[in-house]
Amino acid sequence: MKALAAVWKDTRMVVLTAVSAALFAAILIPFKILPIIPGVTEIRPANAIPMVMSLLFGPAGAWGSSFGNLVGDFFLGLGPGSVFGMIGNFLYGFAPYALWRTLFRDRMPDRARAGDWVALMAIFLVAGSACAFTIGWGIDVVIGGVPFAILGSIIFFNNVVMSVILAPPLLFALLPRVRAWGLLYTQILPEKAVRRPRFAWLGAILFTVGSVGGLGYGMAVATGRYAQPVGIPQFWKALTKLAAPGTAAPPASATALTGSVARVPTGTAVATPAPKPVAPPPAPHRAGLGMALAPMLVLIALGVLLL
Numbered sequence: 001m002k003a004l005a006a007v008w009k010d011t012r013m014v015v016l017t018a019v020s021a022a023l024f025a026a027i028l029i030p031f032k033i034l035p036i037i038p039g040v041t042e043i044r045p046a047n048a049i050p051m052v053m054s055l056l057f058g059p060a061g062a063w064g065s066s067f068g069n070l071v072g073d074f075f076l077g078l079g080p081g082s083v084f085g086m087i088g089n090f091l092y093g094f095a096p097y098a099l100w101r102t103l104f105r106d107r108m109p110d111r112a113r114a115g116d117w118v119a120l121m122a123i124f125l126v127a128g129s130a131c132a133f134t135i136g137w138g139i140d141v142v143i144g145g146v147p148f149a150i151l152g153s154i155i156f157f158n159n160v161v162m163s164v165i166l167a168p169p170l171l172f173a174l175l176p177r178v179r180a181w182g183l184l185y186t187q188i189l190p191e192k193a194v195r196r197p198r199f200a201w202l203g204a205i206l207f208t209v210g211s212v213g214g215l216g217y218g219m220a221v222a223t224g225r226y227a228q229p230v231g232i233p234q235f236w237k238a239l240t241k242l243a244a245p246g247t248a249a250p251p252a253s254a255t256a257l258t259g260s261v262a263r264v265p266t267g268t269a270v271a272t273p274a275p276k277p278v279a280p281p282p283a284p285h286r287a288g289l290g291m292a293l294a295p296m297l298v299l300i301a302l303g304v305l306l307l
Contacts (some may be wrong), residue, residue, distance in 0.1 A: 001305055003059040003185075004094075006193040013060045013188055020053040020064020021071060028072035047071075047159050048166035050093035051124060055109065055171060056178050058097045058185030058194075065093025081145065084138030088131040091300065092159065095207065097185070098307040102200040106186045108179070110158035111172045121164060130161030130211035130300060136267060137297070139220075141290040148218055148289060149228035156178075156215060203306025210299030218293050226285035 007013040027046035049068075053061030069089040073082045098138045100109070100123060136152030139145040178184055186194050197203070222228040 001306075002197075003189060003193040004062065006189050007059045007063060010188060012183070013057075013185070016053075016057045016060040016183065016185075017063045017067070020049070020061050021066075021068035022191035024049045024065060024068030025054070025071035027266045028068065041074065044158055045162055045166060047092075047162040048170060050089065051096050051127065051163045052166040052170045052174065054096035055100060056184060058101075058173060058189065059094070060185065061097060062090055062094035066090035066176055081135075081139050084135050084142070087138070088133075088135035088155075090213075091134055091304070092127050094304065094307075095130055096123050097210075098200075098304075099123045099126060099204055099207070101125065101194075101196055102204045102307065105196055106173060106194055108184070108186075111168075119169075120168065124163040124167065126208050126211050128156050129215045130207070131159055132156035133211055133215040133293075133296070134300070136215075137290070137293055138219065141286050141293070144286060147222065147228045149222040149230045150190070152215055152218060152222075153230055153273060173277050197306060199306045203303045205303075206299045207303025207307060210296045210303060214293055214296030214300070215261050217296065218289070220290060221292050226289060228285070 007017060024046055028044065033181060050061060050065035053064055055061070057064070066086045066089050067258060069085050073079075073085060100119070103119055104116075109120060110115075132152045132155035135155055136148045139151055140148040145151075179187075182188075219230075223230060
């Protein structure tokens with residue numbers, strides 16, 4: 001937490017936050033034309049950027065990931081989901097540097113170390129889970145949008161696949177140059193903001209359990225207790241509902257429109273007014289799913305505080 005606050009006390013870190021946000025948004029925006037779920041998410045090669053910026057620039061990468069996603073949303077259409085997008089992408093950019101610092105203190109990744117590769121892959125998985133869980137929970141439970149099982153799985157695989165494929169080459173290409181320029185967060189921030197916090201290991205455990213466990217448990221509850229199916233047919237069904245959220249009522253008869261009773265010859269059938277469409281009741285799963293996953297959100301929040 002000290003490092004997150006220290007960003008705004010150093011001009012260079014503020015600039016690196018802006019650079020991270022601009023780079024993230026610049027790669028996000030062109031791919032808005034390739035949506036996976038229109039109005040919600042799209043194919044995102046840019047998801048590798050927060051991983052790299054976080055490991056190089058530390059907390060500046062976390063803030064940059066959050067603000068960069070918000071800038072990208074301007075071109076998609078801002079809405080209530082943008083709030084959870086900022087939170088989820090903040091956690092996405094926070095996890096790499098915080099978890100790496102817990103494991104290896106101020107040492108940067110080394111491409112020659114097999115253990116470093118394993119650690120990076122595990123960190124990408126945790127970061128992707130934190131982002132997918134938070135956004136999926138917010139959009140389904142709070143807003144009542146795309147089902148958690150569909151959105152959570154799409155965001156998770158989008159994050160992890162792009163990170164695993166694209167982040168390591170970018171990281172190892174930029175690391176020696178950024179180090180030579182003196183722009184690593186370990187070279188800029190004061191020692192007290194860089195060193196590993198006293199309870200970092202506990203924070204890392206809580207954050208990991210809340211993120212990975214939350215996503216896994218959420219998928220189990222959503223697909224089991226609340227029967228949210230996951231698959232290609234259900235994916236297209238969700239898209240159809242987004243494209244046409246309401247069903248148009250059939251045209252009413254002239255009698256129904258005027259409110260008067262028409263005189264007709266005896267024996268002639270009279271068209272009865274069409275019944276008014278009834279609004280669907282609130283999704284019954286939202287309260288239950290929200291309460292089931294609330295402890296996982298608490299674990300993530302505690303993890304951030306301790307990291």
